[in-house]
Amino acid sequence: MQPSDLKNLKIAVVGAGYGGAAAAKALSLLGADVNVHEQANQIREAGAGIGLRPSTMNRFREWGIFDAIAKVSSPSDRFEILTPSGDPIVQEAWPAAGDQVHTHLIHRGDFIDALLGVLPEGMVHLGDKLETVQDKGDGAVLTFANGKTVEADLVIGADGIKSVVRKELFSDKDPVFSGEHAYRAVISMDDAHGMVVDDNLRMYIGRGTKIYLLPLRHRGQVSFDITALCPDGTWAPQVTKNDLLATVEGFDERLVNITRHLDLATVNIRAVYDIDPVDTWHSDSVVLMGDAAHSMLHHQGQGANSAIEDAGALADALKQADSVKEALALFQAIRKPVTDELQRISRQGWSEGEIDEVFPGQKPAALGSEK
Template sequence: MSPQKIAIIGAGLGGAAAGALLQRAGFSVDVFEQADAFSRLGAGIHMGPNVMKIFRRLGIEDAVARLGSQPDFWLSRDGASGDYFSRIPLGDFARREYGAAYVTIHRGDLHELQIAALQPGTLHFDKRLTEIEDDGAGVDLTFADGTRHRADIVVGADGINSRIREALLGPEKPNYSGWVAHRALIPGATLEAAGIAVEPCVKWWTDDRHMMAYYTTSTRNEYYFVTGVPHPAWEFDGNSVPASREEMHEAFAGYHPVVQGLIASADEISKWPLLNRNPLPLWSRGRMVLLGDACHPMKPHMAQGAAMAIEDGAMLARCLAETGLSDFATGFQLYEANRRERASRVQAVSNANTWLRTQEDPAWVFGYDIYEHALGSDAAA
């Protein structure tokens, strides 16, 4: 009998984590990525203690912490006056109370570490999925380059426009949220030369828009901002379009001088639509299962979207290790039962854009340890 195989479609942060964790659980796993290579694209990301504890299992926790910035606080400030709404302790407090560091890091640096955790030769680039057929005994995958692969189960980690989700539920465009995000990376030397005093991790708020800003490296030589701004319609082609300082100054008119200085210091600004979906009726069918943005996309306002995908990967690996691939159906059911409530709660809070605006306790998110979560068929988060 040939060894049982798992195919993961998508090698983003969730797919890479799932692949490495399933491999460590003893499964034969191949990861298929439609891009022909990965590059260090200009985006930052937060990795909370809940995810860093998963990275500990992958052996990359220390490397992530060394590369990224470890802010002592998440600060929330009034966008106009600069008054502080909240000062959420991180730093040593997070390490002590939540069991791991809170890190802000460049997405490309993090991704490189995750990819290196995969077994050599198991990541396949330039594999755009064109056909999927679950014949009951296995799943046949056909790619645009003409190659084929057969697997016992397939994990859809291929994002909000997932082909695996489409195979399960039919074609349906994601919903445009009515918001866009502006993104820019600014050299730390530029800010220093301009005399702009920035904080390591701060969110500037007014009633209908915000800017989140933070360092992406331990050396603090890069500072990143991402916004959430109402925009009536997404009338552009592609995932993003260039934006201008003028557009951003208009969007943030009346905001604090630090925000104005950040906008003025940004050489390249991109604008992205924020998309989401209504909760899906199912996360799996037959031999196919979804994780991350393929099944519960959310606005990025809580900085937990990628974290939920990585948690999904860890829980899926736990559940399949419990049941084995010979009983994958029970493994899928166990996975969804132990993930749906938590992922849905985070999705709702993130979409509402209220996270840490006030002096609240984030322990239900940051203190969570997926490996201490007792598995149950009707488990809650």
């Protein structure tokens, strides 16, 4: 699209998470009139640490925000996979992307704060809970629970795994329970029993359980994550300290001690869900991105990275195509094959023996399936 067309483009982004904030930044740099509508009255990102891949950091450099992200993250050289007792299985450098060879480890809260901090004041509107989307072909109308109505030439559904935009226009399928729980906490480096000596991610793999140690040394902390098979699909399950200790039985005693001394009030506990691949992400004026389009299990660490890549690809498509309609088709053609494969791979996380122990005679759709 011509620069003059892009400057006349009115864009409404639904959701101020990683994907929505990144899309707002990328599209505002094109000169478009961008507004972000977030249902929460206050943006707070719970959870723990994530890794921003080299290709993601390249996008941040392209958008002029690399330094804002780098100053609240730590560059990591490699990742390691180990046995429960700490014997090495795999040690690999992060896949490089041009000059970028480091994955930057960052706290989720710091990440979203940094992204929102580089957006112009007044671009993000809080308390806008989407109720309906009316697709008019050459534009769309959003209606919010607070009575606000917004018209836009392009609507971007970046509203997560429970996306209203997806449900209204593209797929009425519900999220899929993976058969596992994630228990996530951020602890002091002093409480890591000397297990963190550098800035590299380590994953310990036991039967039915994986433990991730993700250093956040720039803030003197460690992200401690346990992923374990469990049949309870309650979104926010009730879990005791004994439940957590049972999942780490047989692991290095230092990992057991970290678990034993966790304050459950500070642990983010959730059942893990993803979605089946969505056949079509877009109409002529509405498009899905991030978790709304392709929510995936966290085993590959690609959720946030994929959302950032979506934002960059969408901005590229709008620059290259002759119209919004053509741009959205190009965006899906570029990104959907990639995210379909990442979704498929992320569902390969457990052996059949482990699954059968926890789910005798049955298993959740996401476990070991290839949809």
